[in-house]
Protein backbone atom coordinates (compact mmCIF):
# COMPACT_ATOMS: atom_id res chain seq x y z
CA UNK A 1 0.00 0.00 0.00
CA UNK A 2 2.59 2.51 1.07
CA UNK A 3 4.87 1.51 -1.83
CA UNK A 4 2.11 2.40 -4.32
CA UNK A 5 1.94 5.85 -2.79
CA UNK A 6 5.72 6.19 -2.92
CA UNK A 7 5.93 5.31 -6.61
CA UNK A 8 3.66 8.25 -7.37
CA UNK A 9 6.00 10.71 -5.66
CA UNK A 10 7.76 13.23 -7.92
CA UNK A 11 11.48 13.31 -8.71
CA UNK A 12 13.75 16.27 -8.02
CA UNK A 13 12.67 19.73 -9.11
CA UNK A 14 16.08 20.81 -10.49
CA UNK A 15 18.74 19.50 -12.80
CA UNK A 16 21.95 19.03 -10.77
CA UNK A 17 24.49 19.80 -13.50
CA UNK A 18 25.31 23.30 -12.29
CA UNK A 19 25.67 22.40 -8.60
CA UNK A 20 27.82 19.37 -9.45
CA UNK A 21 30.16 21.48 -11.59
CA UNK A 22 30.43 24.08 -8.80
CA UNK A 23 31.29 21.28 -6.38
CA UNK A 24 34.10 20.10 -8.67
CA UNK A 25 35.42 23.68 -8.83
CA UNK A 26 34.96 24.81 -5.22
CA UNK A 27 34.77 21.63 -3.10
CA UNK A 28 31.26 22.43 -1.89
CA UNK A 29 28.18 23.94 -3.49
CA UNK A 30 24.51 24.67 -2.84
CA UNK A 31 21.32 24.57 -4.87
CA UNK A 32 17.95 25.79 -3.55
CA UNK A 33 14.57 24.25 -4.31
CA UNK A 34 15.76 20.77 -5.24
CA UNK A 35 13.27 18.58 -3.32
CA UNK A 36 9.55 19.21 -4.02
CA UNK A 37 7.44 19.84 -0.90
CA UNK A 38 5.27 16.77 -1.42
CA UNK A 39 8.35 14.54 -1.44
CA UNK A 40 9.87 16.24 1.64
CA UNK A 41 6.61 15.82 3.55
CA UNK A 42 6.21 12.17 2.57
CA UNK A 43 9.72 11.42 3.84
CA UNK A 44 9.18 13.40 7.06
CA UNK A 45 5.86 11.60 7.72
CA UNK A 46 7.53 8.25 7.23
CA UNK A 47 10.49 9.15 9.44
CA UNK A 48 8.22 10.21 12.29
CA UNK A 49 8.20 6.49 13.19
CA UNK A 50 12.02 6.32 13.21
CA UNK A 51 14.09 5.59 16.30
CA UNK A 52 16.32 8.65 16.49
CA UNK A 53 19.25 8.60 18.93
CA UNK A 54 21.34 11.51 20.26
CA UNK A 55 24.55 12.26 18.37
CA UNK A 56 27.69 11.67 20.45
CA UNK A 57 28.39 15.18 21.86
CA UNK A 58 32.09 14.96 20.98
CA UNK A 59 33.52 12.80 18.22
CA UNK A 60 36.89 11.90 16.72
CA UNK A 61 40.51 12.97 17.30
CA UNK A 62 39.72 16.65 16.61
CA UNK A 63 36.94 16.77 19.21
CA UNK A 64 34.15 17.69 16.80
CA UNK A 65 31.12 18.94 18.78
CA UNK A 66 27.66 17.79 17.76
CA UNK A 67 24.24 18.67 19.13
CA UNK A 68 21.29 16.83 17.62
CA UNK A 69 19.87 13.37 17.03
CA UNK A 70 20.17 10.99 14.13
CA UNK A 71 18.88 7.87 12.42
CA UNK A 72 21.18 5.92 10.09
CA UNK A 73 19.76 3.62 7.39
CA UNK A 74 22.14 1.38 5.47
CA UNK A 75 21.91 -1.01 2.53
CA UNK A 76 18.70 -3.04 2.37
CA UNK A 77 17.22 -1.10 5.33
CA UNK A 78 16.64 1.79 2.92
CA UNK A 79 14.21 -0.35 0.92
CA UNK A 80 11.91 -0.74 3.91
CA UNK A 81 11.01 2.96 3.81
CA UNK A 82 9.15 3.66 0.54
CA UNK A 83 9.31 7.45 0.59
CA UNK A 84 12.95 7.42 1.74
CA UNK A 85 13.71 5.00 -1.07
CA UNK A 86 11.96 7.32 -3.58
CA UNK A 87 14.05 10.29 -2.50
CA UNK A 88 17.24 8.21 -2.58
CA UNK A 89 16.38 6.98 -6.10
CA UNK A 90 15.54 10.51 -7.27
CA UNK A 91 18.90 11.88 -6.07
CA UNK A 92 20.91 9.02 -7.58
CA UNK A 93 19.09 9.38 -10.91
CA UNK A 94 19.67 13.14 -10.97
CA UNK A 95 23.41 12.72 -10.21
CA UNK A 96 23.79 9.96 -12.78
CA UNK A 97 22.43 12.31 -15.49
CA UNK A 98 25.91 13.86 -15.40
CA UNK A 99 28.19 10.83 -15.48
CA UNK A 100 29.44 11.70 -18.96
CA UNK A 101 30.67 15.12 -17.80
CA UNK A 102 32.26 14.39 -14.41
CA UNK A 103 34.42 11.40 -13.48
CA UNK A 104 33.46 9.55 -10.33
CA UNK A 105 29.69 10.03 -10.57
CA UNK A 106 28.97 6.71 -12.33
CA UNK A 107 30.45 4.87 -9.33
CA UNK A 108 28.37 6.88 -6.85
CA UNK A 109 25.86 4.42 -5.37
CA UNK A 110 25.10 5.74 -1.89
CA UNK A 111 24.28 2.92 0.53
CA UNK A 112 23.93 5.02 3.68
CA UNK A 113 21.32 7.62 4.58
CA UNK A 114 21.75 9.69 7.73
CA UNK A 115 18.79 11.71 8.93
CA UNK A 116 19.72 14.39 11.46
CA UNK A 117 17.41 16.54 13.56
CA UNK A 118 18.52 19.75 15.24
CA UNK A 119 16.29 21.63 17.67
CA UNK A 120 16.32 25.41 18.09
CA UNK A 121 19.16 26.33 20.43
CA UNK A 122 21.38 23.51 19.15
CA UNK A 123 24.89 24.54 18.18
CA UNK A 124 24.86 22.18 15.18
CA UNK A 125 28.11 20.40 14.25
CA UNK A 126 31.51 22.08 14.52
CA UNK A 127 34.20 22.14 11.82
CA UNK A 128 35.10 18.73 10.38
CA UNK A 129 35.69 16.71 7.24
CA UNK A 130 33.40 13.82 6.40
CA UNK A 131 35.17 10.44 6.38
CA UNK A 132 37.51 9.35 3.61
CA UNK A 133 35.41 6.27 2.91
CA UNK A 134 32.55 8.43 1.63
CA UNK A 135 33.68 8.40 -1.97
CA UNK A 136 32.55 10.61 -4.84
CA UNK A 137 30.35 13.11 -3.07
CA UNK A 138 28.22 13.70 -0.01
CA UNK A 139 24.70 15.00 -0.75
CA UNK A 140 22.99 16.89 2.10
CA UNK A 141 19.30 17.65 1.60
CA UNK A 142 17.23 19.68 4.04
CA UNK A 143 13.72 18.31 4.60
CA UNK A 144 12.51 21.05 6.99
CA UNK A 145 13.86 24.09 8.78
CA UNK A 146 16.99 26.00 7.88
CA UNK A 147 20.55 26.64 9.04
CA UNK A 148 23.82 28.03 7.72
CA UNK A 149 26.14 25.35 6.40
CA UNK A 150 29.62 26.83 6.16
CA UNK A 151 32.63 25.71 4.12
CA UNK A 152 35.70 26.56 6.18
CA UNK A 153 39.40 27.03 5.43
CA UNK A 154 40.65 25.98 8.87
CA UNK A 155 39.52 24.16 12.01
CA UNK A 156 38.99 27.47 13.80
CA UNK A 157 36.00 27.97 11.50
CA UNK A 158 37.13 30.69 9.10
CA UNK A 159 34.26 30.69 6.60
CA UNK A 160 34.96 30.66 2.87
CA UNK A 161 31.40 29.99 1.71
CA UNK A 162 28.12 30.09 3.59
CA UNK A 163 25.07 28.25 2.29
CA UNK A 164 21.43 28.61 3.28
CA UNK A 165 20.57 24.95 3.98
CA UNK A 166 16.82 25.55 3.98
CA UNK A 167 13.88 23.26 3.22
CA UNK A 168 14.26 21.65 -0.19
CA UNK A 169 17.87 22.70 -0.68
CA UNK A 170 20.89 20.57 -1.49
CA UNK A 171 24.51 21.03 -0.40
CA UNK A 172 27.07 18.85 -2.19
CA UNK A 173 30.51 18.17 -0.70
CA UNK A 174 33.42 16.78 -2.71
CA UNK A 175 34.42 13.23 -1.78
CA UNK A 176 37.48 11.19 -2.73
CA UNK A 177 37.64 10.37 -6.45
CA UNK A 178 35.40 13.18 -7.73
CA UNK A 179 36.62 14.50 -11.11
CA UNK A 180 39.93 12.68 -10.74
CA UNK A 181 40.90 14.38 -7.46
CA UNK A 182 41.89 11.60 -5.10
CA UNK A 183 41.23 13.39 -1.83
CA UNK A 184 40.40 17.04 -1.20
CA UNK A 185 37.45 16.89 1.17
CA UNK A 186 36.19 20.30 2.33
CA UNK A 187 36.20 21.38 5.95
CA UNK A 188 32.67 22.42 6.92
CA UNK A 189 30.34 23.09 9.84
CA UNK A 190 26.61 23.39 10.24
CA UNK A 191 25.15 25.97 12.60
CA UNK A 192 22.09 25.46 14.76
CA UNK A 193 18.70 25.99 13.12
CA UNK A 194 16.99 29.35 12.98
CA UNK A 195 13.69 29.29 14.88
CA UNK A 196 12.29 25.89 13.90
CA UNK A 197 13.73 22.38 14.06
CA UNK A 198 15.84 21.39 11.06
CA UNK A 199 15.95 17.88 9.61
CA UNK A 200 18.68 16.96 7.13
CA UNK A 201 18.90 13.87 4.94
CA UNK A 202 22.41 12.94 3.80
CA UNK A 203 23.38 10.33 1.21
CA UNK A 204 26.84 8.79 1.34
CA UNK A 205 28.76 5.83 0.04
CA UNK A 206 29.76 3.80 3.11
CA UNK A 207 30.67 0.37 1.76
CA UNK A 208 34.36 -0.31 1.25
CA UNK A 209 35.62 0.15 -2.29
CA UNK A 210 35.90 -3.25 -4.04
CA UNK A 211 39.44 -4.42 -4.72
Ligand SMILES: O=C(O)CCC(=O)C(=O)O
Nearest residue numbers: 116125130140149190200
Ligand atom coordinates in the same frame (compact mmCIF):
# COMPACT_ATOMS: atom_id res chain seq x y z
O1 LIG B 1 22.95 18.13 8.93
C1 LIG B 1 23.70 18.61 8.06
O2 LIG B 1 23.47 19.62 7.45
C2 LIG B 1 24.98 17.86 7.75
C3 LIG B 1 25.96 18.07 8.84
C4 LIG B 1 27.30 17.43 8.54
O3 LIG B 1 28.19 18.07 8.06
C5 LIG B 1 27.50 16.01 8.81
O4 LIG B 1 26.59 15.34 9.32
O5 LIG B 1 28.58 15.50 8.50
Ligand SMILES: [Fe+2]
Nearest residue numbers: 128129130188
Ligand atom coordinates in the same frame (compact mmCIF):
# COMPACT_ATOMS: atom_id res chain seq x y z
FE1 LIG C 1 29.78 16.80 7.50
